[in-house]
Amino acid sequence: MKILITGSNGLLGQKLVYKLKVNKTVSLIATARGENRLIDATGYIYESLDITNFENVESVFEKYKPDVIINTAAMTNVDACETQKEEAWLMNATSVEHQVKVLESLKNNSYNPHFIHLSTDFIFDGTHGPLTEEEKPNPLSYYAETKLEAEKIVIACKLKWAIARTVLVYGIVDNMSRSNIVLWVKQNLEQGKLLMLLMINSAHQL
Numbered sequence: 001m002k003i004l005i006t007g008s009n010g011l012l013g014q015k016l017v018y019k020l021k022v023n024k025t026v027s028l029i030a031t032a033r034g035e036n037r038l039i040d041a042t043g044y045i046y047e048s049l050d051i052t053n054f055e056n057v058e059s060v061f062e063k064y065k066p067d068v069i070i071n072t073a074a075m076t077n078v079d080a081c082e083t084q085k086e087e088a089w090l091m092n093a094t095s096v097e098h099q100v101k102v103l104e105s106l107k108n109n110s111y112n113p114h115f116i117h118l119s120t121d122f123i124f125d126g127t128h129g130p131l132t133e134e135e136k137p138n139p140l141s142y143y144a145e146t147k148l149e150a151e152k153i154v155i156a157c158k159l160k161w162a163i164a165r166t167v168l169v170y171g172i173v174d175n176m177s178r179s180n181i182v183l184w185v186k187q188n189l190e191q192g193k194l195l196m197l198l199m200i201n202s203a204h205q206l
């Protein structure tokens with residue numbers, strides 16, 4: 001099975017590459033903007049892919065015809081999405097449209113790709129939980145609005161698809177471009193700072 005990951009330099013992307021590259025039944029294509037930032041570049045193919053560029057998506061998807069695409073790439077800085085709305089929409093919604101459109105055009109009797117898209121619990125307002133898949137979304141930030149739009153694009157597509165809504169991804173990866181909640185807490189505690197963590201909804205938010 002050929003699996004292509006977008007955003008392979010990111011937190012989730014890197015974890016998926018390291019997990020999948022050791023699976024002998026998987027032929028793995030890791031893709032991200034610019035250079036590969038993973039220390040171990042063995043056991044998979046790396047291609048530079050900017051998913052906001054339609055032609056770039058077209059050429060890489062056509063070249064590999066992956067059976068499964070795991071779309072982890074996104075503009076994930078919630079504050080930056082608020083101030084750079086055009087970029088956020090392009091990155092989180094339009095890029096999904098590009099991928100779906102290319103895959104739909106490649107789909108035929110012998111090629112039927114499965115698009116797996118990463119979304120977020122932020123599409124909900126966090127006022128109650130636990131939540132069902134059918135819960136009505138109520139995005140409170142621009143980041144959440146862009147992610148909800150992406151979900152709508154995926155749900156309406158003519159591909160096999162799945163949406164995974166993750167909650168506060170954390171961990172350590174190679175050449176990290178940004179921190180995460182657990183590292184932030186660790187760093188502050190190491191500096192002797194007193195932290196006030198407010199548990200608004202134990203199923204949902206920190």
Ligand SMILES: NC(=O)c1ccc[n+]([C@@H]2O[C@H](COP(=O)([O-])OP(=O)(O)OC[C@H]3O[C@@H](n4cnc5c(N)ncnc54)[C@H](OP(=O)(O)O)[C@@H]3O)[C@@H](O)[C@H]2O)c1
Pocket residue numbers: 006007008009010011012013031032033049050051052071072073074075076077091118119120121147165166167168169170177178
């Ligand atoms: N982190 C969380 O707590 C959390 C919570 C809920 C949902 N999610 C969702 O889970 C997914 C993965 O999140 P993550 O934590 O792994 O995020 P991340 O570490 O920020 O990784 C996202 C990756 O996307 C890449 N990217 C940005 N623009 C791109 C483009 N135009 N083309 C190709 N790649 C591009 C970034 O590249 P650069 O490194 O070069 O900037 C980054 O490596 C996202 O869809 C996010 O919305 C995350």
